[in-house]
Every structure is written in structure tokens, then in C-alpha cells.
Amino acid sequence: MTAPSAETAMRTAAPIYRFTVNDRPVEVAVPGGRRLLDVLRLDLGLTGSKEGCGEGECGACSVLLDGDVVDSCLVPVCQVEGRQVRTVEGLATGGRLDPLQAAFISTGGVQCGICTPGMLMAGRAFLDAGTVGMLPTGAALTDAAIREAISGNLCRCTGYGRIVEAVRLAAEGPVTTMTAPEAIAAPLARSGQSVLDLDDPDADTPRALAEAYALLADGGRRPLAGGTDALVEREAGVPGVHRYLDLAALAELRGILVADGGLVVGANTTYAELRRSPLVAEHAPILAEMAAQVGAAQIQNRGTLGGNIATASPAGDSLPVLLALDAEIVVGGAHGERSIPASDFFPAYRRTALAGDELILRIVVPIRPDRTVAFRKVGTRRAQAISVVVLAVAWRAEDGAWRDVRVALGSVAATPIRARATEATLEGAAPTAEVAAVAAATLEAEITPIDDVRSTAEYRRSVAGRILHRIVRDAAGW
Ligand SMILES: Cc1cc2nc3c(=O)[nH]c(=O)nc-3n(C[C@H](O)[C@H](O)[C@H](O)COP(=O)(O)OP(=O)(O)OC[C@H]3O[C@@H](n4cnc5c(N)ncnc54)[C@H](O)[C@@H]3O)c2cc1C
Numbered sequence: 001m002t003a004p005s006a007e008t009a010m011r012t013a014a015p016i017y018r019f020t021v022n023d024r025p026v027e028v029a030v031p032g033g034r035r036l037l038d039v040l041r042l043d044l045g046l047t048g049s050k051e052g053c054g055e056g057e058c059g060a061c062s063v064l065l066d067g068d069v070v071d072s073c074l075v076p077v078c079q080v081e082g083r084q085v086r087t088v089e090g091l092a093t094g095g096r097l098d099p100l101q102a103a104f105i106s107t108g109g110v111q112c113g114i115c116t117p118g119m120l121m122a123g124r125a126f127l128d129a130g131t132v133g134m135l136p137t138g139a140a141l142t143d144a145a146i147r148e149a150i151s152g153n154l155c156r157c158t159g160y161g162r163i164v165e166a167v168r169l170a171a172e173g174p175v176t177t178m179t180a181p182e183a184i185a186a187p188l189a190r191s192g193q194s195v196l197d198l199d200d201p202d203a204d205t206p207r208a209l210a211e212a213y214a215l216l217a218d219g220g221r222r223p224l225a226g227g228t229d230a231l232v233e234r235e236a237g238v239p240g241v242h243r244y245l246d247l248a249a250l251a252e253l254r255g256i257l258v259a260d261g262g263l264v265v266g267a268n269t270t271y272a273e274l275r276r277s278p279l280v281a282e283h284a285p286i287l288a289e290m291a292a293q294v295g296a297a298q299i300q301n302r303g304t305l306g307g308n309i310a311t312a313s314p315a316g317d318s319l320p321v322l323l324a325l326d327a328e329i330v331v332g333g334a335h336g337e338r339s340i341p342a343s344d345f346f347p348a349y350r351r352t353a354l355a356g357d358e359l360i361l362r363i364v365v366p367i368r369p370d371r372t373v374a375f376r377k378v379g380t381r382r383a384q385a386i387s388v389v390v391l392a393v394a395w396r397a398e399d400g401a402w403r404d405v406r407v408a409l410g411s412v413a414a415t416p417i418r419a420r421a422t423e424a425t426l427e428g429a430a431p432t433a434e435v436a437a438v439a440a441a442t443l444e445a446e447i448t449p450i451d452d453v454r455s456t457a458e459y460r461r462s463v464a465g466r467i468l469h470r471i472v473r474d475a476a477g478w
């Protein structure tokens with residue numbers, strides 16, 4: 001008897017994932033770390049979603065997952081189990097084009113076959129999220145809002161004018177719908193014809209924390225939250241992932257609540273959830289402001305606060321905010337839980353205080369109604385920008401002076417930092433022009449940025465000083 005080949009062994013071992021695509025139930029037997037994009041294109045024969053960058057930058061692979069627009073190149077199939085996927089093939093229904101497709105045609109918004117499917121899905125998610133003519137937030141429909149909605153979708157040929165016009169036309173409706181060409185009117189999803197790729201990592205999806213801890217202690221597994229860092233690293237060939245520990249089903253890592261004077265945010269909370277949360281808006285609105293500036297809709301719908309903290313990039317946008325808010329990061333493992341101040345959590349470049357067998361469980365932000373917090377991010381472009389400098393400043397005004405001042409920055413050192421010498425220049429002082437000038441000069445001298453492809457060290461110093469000066473000026477009103 002011949003031994004089974006590696007491919008056969010893997011095919012036998014591959015778990016079955018069941019979900020719906022364009023309202024049809026499908027099932028695939030593939031490793032859980034396989035990208036949804038590959039499942040759609042290779043396993044199910046739905047080639048409308050395109051691969052541009054494979055790294056979340058271009059949006060060509062955009063699909064709707066339970067109605068939210070996501071980059072299918074960054075979604076592992078283990079996290080699609082039991083959920084609803086809509087692809088561009090599923091937009092036309094009953095033999096008629098979706099009104100947005102018809103609007104794209106009538107405005108000339110169909111510019112190329114790579115980007116258009118993703119643009120359509122981002123536009124459809126935007127239209128579905130609000131009532132016609134209104135944004136989800138209730139604000140009037142504006143070009144800026146449409147541009148934000150499609151900012152995760154790149155065009156390198158013609159620009160966005162006609163696409164924005166098409167989304168507006170479909171929002172304002174009614175658009176004369178058109179008969180769908182047969183090729184797109186009959187979306188076919190085949191089932192179970194998986195094309196094996198031996199590079200796809202497997203995934204375990206524990207449903208209880210104890211199970212997660214046991215799997216983590218077993219070794220060889222990498223925690224996976226939204227995958228917007230982990231799958232990019234995999235695409236870039238960073239070694240070390242054999243198997244994902246999918247955290248999506250752990251209820252303990254989800255939710256936002258108020259307890260013991262603190263705002264408690266589950267590690268698996270996405271940026272979109274931070275933006276939508278009434279509790280965040282009431283007790284720590286700066287978190288929502290920060291979240292609105294992370295990536296674009298596709299990243300905000302998937303990326304999590306816990307993932308940002310664990311990645312520990314010096315450019316991570318949430319990290320200076322958490323430092324300025326005196327947040328505590330609660331981690332847990334088989335031995336129990338411990339709470340670590342955010343200011344002690346990042347000991348070295350891309351290192352955290354997390355032990356190898358621990359998970360980040362939640363983030364606790366002390367509720368201080370008398371505190372003001374300002375956040376500024378400077379990047380190389382508006383959407384999808386890695387910050388050149390990110391600055392968060394917190395203080396309490398008392399008798400005309402600033403108290404409990406925190407000045408925290410990202411992208412200006414190997415780790416996110418608190419600028420303690422700068423804090424000392426502001427502590428107990430009235431926010432005058434002289435004080436602001438001294439604080440800005442102290443900050444420029446205190447930080448240790450380096451030259452890299454995005455910016456020079458000198459530019460970062462001067463930007464950091466200027467934005468701190470402006471924050472003090474705006475707060476004081478001189
Ligand atoms: C196009 C694009 C734009 C982006 N823009 C921004 C931006 O503007 N600002 C910004 O700060 N970041 C940005 N990012 C980076 C990324 O989206 C964020 O860092 C995000 O918060 C990562 O969260 P995640 O849930 O996707 O993490 P994952 O990719 O799932 O995980 C990231 C790391 O954290 C670990 N991990 C995750 N959760 C836990 C946990 N609970 N306990 C222990 N370890 C855990 C994983 O093992 C992995 O090492 C961008 C990424 C892309 C692809």
C-alpha cells in the first residue's frame with residue numbers, strides 16, 4: 001500500500017467551512033487560513049473579485065461580509081463560517097442590474113475591470129448603511145462622505161469623479177435599471193472543488209478561553225484577530241506562522257461596557273465598532289476619532305484594537321492614545337489574568353509585555369469627565385496612510401492651568417512613547433504662547449525619530465513640535 005501524498009493527507013484533514021455566497025449555501029474543505037479571495041476565485045469559480053495588491057491597499061478584492069465591506073485578501077475562510085458573503089456577481093438580481101451598476105454605466109464610472117468590482121462593493125456597502133440620501137450618521141450625503149466610503153479602493157488611471165457621481169446618482173435614485181448581461185446575471189458558485197495550496201495555514205477556532213489558552217500553550221499557533229496585519233505579513237513572506245489561533249469566537253474578547261469607573265473595551269473590538277459605540281462617544285470619544293483615521297472602511301471593519309496593540313508598531317495609531325488615556329491592558333493565560341499599564345506595555349521595537357502563552361483580553365480606560373484629549377495624525381496621504389507622526393495629548397484644566405498632562409507619540413522612536421520632559425513643561429502651567437513654544441522646542445529635542453522611506457527625522461521633529469504648539473493654541477484660543 002502506498003502512503004498518501006501530502007496533498008491527499010491534507011485534503012482528508014481539511015475541515016469543512018459552510019457559509020452562503022450571494023444567497024446560495026456553499027461548503028469548502030480547505031485549511032482555515034486560506035484567504036476568502038482564493039476560496040471565491042479558485043474554489044468557487046467566482047472570479048469577479050480581483051487581486052491587485054494582496055495586502056489590503058487597493059480594494060480590488062472587496063466583498064461584503066454580513067453587509068460590511070472587507071478586503072477578501074485579508075479574510076481567512078475560518079472566519080467566514082456561518083456568515084453571508086456577497087460578491088460583485090451577486091449584485092444583479094432577477095435579471096436586472098443593481099441600480100449602482102446601472103449608475104456606474106450611465107456616468108462612465110466603469111473605468112477598468114480590476115477596480116470596478118471592488119468600487120461597486122464599497123459603494124453598495126455605503127448605500128446599504130444609510131437611508132437613501134443620508135449617511136449612516138444622519139449627516140447629509142456629501143461628496144466627501146462618498147469619497148471616504150471608497151477611499152480603500154484605488155484607481156491609478158482616471159480618478160474618482162465619475163465613480164463619486166455614480167454613487168450619488170444611485171443614492172438619490174431612482175436610477176433606470178438595466179437588464180443584466182447573462183454572464184453576470186447567473187452567478188454560479190460551485191462547491192467542494194478546492195484547489196489545494198499547501199502554503200495555506202490551518203486554523204483552530206476555540207469557543208472558550210480555557211481552550212484557547214491550552215492551544216496557545218501547546219505552541220506553534222499564532223493568535224489571529226482581524227488579520228489585517230497577520231495576513232499582510234504572510235503575503236510578505238514573514239516566516240513563523242504554522243497555524244492560526246482564531247480568536248473570533250471568544251465572547252470574552254468582545255463588547256464595550258462601563259465597569260468600576262472604567263470604559264472596558266474587548267480586545268477584538270474593531271475600529272468600526274469603536275466609531276459606532278455610544279459608550280465610546282460618551283466616555284472616550286478620542287478612541288472613535290482615532291479609529292476614523294485608521295485605514296479605510298475595509299480595514300476599519302476588520303482591524304481590532306487588540307491586534308494593533310499586539311503588533312506594537314511604533315506607527316500604530318491607537319497606542320499613543322492609550323498612553324495618553326492612562327489605559328490598562330488586561331492580558332490572560334492559563335495562569336490567570338494581569339493588568340499592565342499601557343505605558344509599560346511596549347518595552348522595545350515591536351515587542352510587548354505579553355508572555356508567549358498569553359492573550360490580550362481587554363483594554364480599560366479610566367473614565368475622567370474633566371479630562372480633555374486631543375489627537376493628531378500626520379500621514380503621507382489622507383486614507384490608508386501609515387503615520388509619519390501621531391500625537392495624543394491629555395490634560396485637566398484647573399484654575400487656568402493644565403494638570404495631569406500626558407503627551408504621547410507614535411512614529412518618532414522605536415516604540416510608542418510618553419514625552420515626559422515635554423509633559424513637565426506643561427504641567428501646572430497656563431497654556432500661553434510662551435509655554436507652548438517651550439513645550440514644542442522640548443518635544444523636538446526629546447524625541448528620537450529616524451529617517452525612513454516615509455519621512456526624514458528632521459521633518460518628524462518639526463511636525464511633532466508644530467502640532468503640539470497648535471493643540472495648545474487651539475485649546476487656549478489665542
Ligand atoms: C491597508 C492597511 C491600512 C492600515 N492602516 C492602519 C492605520 O491607519 N493605522 C494603524 O495603526 N494600523 C493600520 N493598519 C494595520 C492594522 O490594520 C492594525 O494594526 C490592526 O489594528 C490590526 O488588528 P487585527 O485585528 O487585524 O490584527 P491581526 O492581524 O489579526 O493580528 C495582529 C497581531 O496581533 C496578534 N494578536 C491579535 N489579537 C491578539 C490578542 N487578543 N492577543 C494576543 N495577540 C493578538 C496576532 O498574533 C498578530 O501578531 C493597516 C493595515 C492595512 C492592511
Ligand code: FES
Nearest residue numbers: 052053054059073
Ligand atoms: S487585493 Fe488589494 S486589497 Fe485585496
Ligand code: FES
Nearest residue numbers: 112115155156157
Ligand atoms: S479604475 Fe482601475 S485603474 Fe482606474
